[in-house]
Amino acid sequence: MDKEDGKKLPSKEIGIGLLGLGVIGSEVASTLINSSEELEKKVGLPIKLSGVLVKNIEKVRSLNIPKNLLTTDRSVIINNPKIHILVEVIGGTTIAASAVREALQAGIHVITANKELVAKFGSELHDLASANGVAFHYEAAVGGGIPLVATLNRALVASRVTTLRAIINGTTNYILSEMAKNKLSFSKAIKQAQDLGYAEPDPTSDIDGSDAAFKLAILTGIAFDSPINYNDIYKEGIVDLAPNDFVYADELGYSIKLLAIAKRQDDDSIDARVHPVLLNKDTPLAKVDGVLNAIEVSGDLIGQVLLYGEGAGAQPTTNSILSDLVEIARDLSLDNVAIHSHQNEQKHNLYPSNQITVRYYIRMLVSDEPGVMSKITQVLAQKTISIASVIQRETSASNKLAEVVIMTHKAIENELHESITELKKVIGVKDVATVIRLEE
Template identity: 40%
Template structure:
């Protein structure tokens, strides 16, 4: 007789509902593919009153009904957030249940704790859905690309901000307008801080960097800038210079300074494949010493795309149970690498500033840049704003510390009214 693998789901929100729907819709094929029936037996919800995708008798408001049920093989955590998700996951693993989760917050912060319990108890922990929604990226990094030394990961890994930046680029609207619209459409939350501030992307790049560099990197190791300061002027200047602005999570390794992990808006040359990833789509651009450039593209969020990744993980755990494979790939962090301080990190920079409209101003600025050995790639003298002139320049690659030093001196010049924005630039030849 065919075996039945029993699933308990923690959280029946958007993703949980999607998981139940797809497991039901494709149940026949799923059973054939893994040689076992996959059955959701119970789901934890906050309230029993709402109409759900599962009948009432399968719902519970008591986590113990799932975590302590000896019948359940796999616990699927889809509540999000740190609390009480983290405790529930620890309890599930301690009780001998395999774990599938989409929870980037917990994986990025407490991943090690979970892997350790899983290893001790010979269990699987799968989290493909925690980064890039439905896009396969965790497995390709852990399996297919594992022979490579990863040179760089560069990802559009937050759909909300990509939607907003795409809209700002196409329609020339300002940040506040596009945020309000994204909120109205449900693409941005009522409190959008984690998305627009870059924290969501920081959690995801911490997870990817940990896998790529085999060293535990938590969200606290990530340098973060959000998109709240991007203005229509910056977007227009980027266009004029042949770039688009994207919020990127970037991880790379410097043999001297350690692993560099950051999230910030970035000027990307139009010709780069990641530049045409628009709307809510995500893409992760991975460069390996053997494979060269690769890119993984798809929907980074949403009911069914995220469910796709969760179900892939459930089916993989099921195959492992069927083949009696235990804890085959768990924590891959066998190194303890140092984190490169942001001051040591190098980039090209776009700078937009307002100066008094009088002769010799640019010469003074150029002089200060030159003192820090900063060379200019391009300069545009722009519009007049309230009797001031707007100057835009793009530097060649410099150390963060040098540009900071130079900008402090420039800001102190009496002829400089304000430094309006500073954005990192991905050079076309990088």
């Protein structure tokens, strides 16, 4: 038997349990089966897929997998003494959270690609893993094939990270790129993303910023050594952006991106938020288009590091899962798995998002008549918000409406919001359509 102090130790081979055999699970299973010789060379012991949990055992699958490996009962996998590492790729948190807890308690090392699980239960699962002397790894949960967790945990560990800025949702980046380049409306861009398989049939968690907030919570926890609750992250999605915003942004020298931002403040609190931003067109992040992801990390010793690549998809995600798997398996073959203790983590406060001070882009629809602009200027001046530049365009001579785009100088977020409320009351202001923060 392979058990010592609650931990399962392999003698002749390392057994893998797989929870889920969908897009990611199928690629993981096929790599484990088809690349077993290469994996054995890298690890020093054979790696064997020993059990797979699915929802529907009768489902027709393109992957040719022995039927006797499949089960719908997770206890068959968790109680199998020959399984040393569990890979969770079911998704969601109901089944996944219970199964991962049970596995950790049973002394099984766990790897997951599930950002929602890590963002919501990461601290608890880390503690459970430490208490049971096993590893809990999740490279694939953020950034698909881009090695973000390992880079932050290991390669950049000596630097004090000051800022992290990331395009970490490929679906929204694709939609924004199409709206900018091909002048598509939001609804057409999302339909195109769904037709190409870049967006789910229900894309809510992408377009409302939740998916990026899950990932930012995970990255911030590692980069700033501080667990943060994803619910506390300020988030705004991309649904209010219109094709005209991309035209004006381009004219002003900016791209529009959904950015996940975490910045260490002078008082050591963390300013963490997800929302669309205007980015100077010449900056590297502004040039990241389509489904690609990029993460820019700034720190005292490193200056600035940019990681860039495929943020989703079966193969890049499998690469990240297998990198975690090989790391644990190598340690297991030496009976020396590194257990990361999170006892020394400091809890940082989150900086209040209504106190951030940035420049703003405001697009309004106004009556094209004398005096309206001066009323707008007065409202902004009451909160000492000064205007840096203005674009005014007639929409059509017949309706006597104009579109006005104002770029402000720096202003405090809550004062800007109060001004917007007042602007909506000004006679002649028909709509305050879009407000976008400038990320400098």
